[in-house]
Amino acid sequence: MNADIRRPPSGQLEGDPLFHNTTFVVIDFEGTTPAGHPPQPIEVAALALTHQPHRGWVQVGAYESLMRPPEFAPLTPAGAAQTGITAAMLADAPTAGEALAALDSCLTAGPYLLVAHHAPVEGGMIYRRREDCPHLAAIDLIDTVLLAKRLLPRLENYRLDTLLDHYKIPRPRDRHRAMADVRVTAEVFGRLIAEADSTGTIRSLRNLKTTAGRPAKASAPVQAELF
Template identity: 30%
Template structure:
């Protein structure tokens, strides 16, 4: 069975009313890009009405206002549609534990479940860009020389910029370690190892890769 490649994934981002779906926070925007062999082939973006007014802090942080959310479809409607978009695909997100919590929570409300695997680009970046001042998306884009393509803290723009960062890390690994193809499982494994062993791990991949 052919391994899933790291450059063929859905990269997603949520904007939300707060940090914890377990305490009643909801999604207010979903943005995602579908990568196929390193190219964006489709985009998904929707605002969604959480059913209550969002705070002034969230309005200021995201630029999404209560007026913008008024009349938008409910979260349940949007997430039912989004579940079709990600069906059968692996996903990537920056600080994925946050986005995965909201993904799972919102899908549960519509009796859907995500069956693919998820990898965190932030954790990978801590291994690939160890000299970066920090590993926030904005800092990493500058550190890696990846152009800014939109406004931070809007879901589609963040997803798209995360996708380009993700591809830049794959390309850096391929070039530096002479690996012809990087699999999704290899990136997931990289995200979990001690960063001190990054070079050893990637070197071991080069030994077994077809080049």
């Protein structure tokens, strides 16, 4: 994150110990969209950040992996053109289950909140693999789209590129690779948090979760079977 984002919030978030004690894991998937099936992941990246008093955002971990898609969801030419990922790169990659299990094993120092742009997409990818990553699947999400809508109500839309333009954050050359998208999402999240804090829109971690949170689907109670 750049110097502008590392500066500490100036408002009440600076005094909220729950905010400082939480590890924010910015996450992004790239995937294929096979007909008749939900999207299948081919790459995941995650960046773990904490906010330390008087220091600002500090990276405490990172993870990224390609994932070999199932046979019914091969990488398409359009997908390869958008991401720069090739079928050859995926041929020897771990399966989604293996890659997400490895990410899950890194989650040992919570509490955590996931951060994603348009979080239902990432949340759905995780939920469908919840048996491979039970810890990850139980973590609630912060949606930067919801946060941006609250703070920037006059934007034309809330695509990631629109927010990058709004905050004058350069688009990475490898935009649409998972780690590149994670890093710019982290930049956007930091700008939104600083703006929310300085204006008094967000005063605590609880307020942040109320404003932009999405509960983990894996944590939802299961409805009893009807007879």
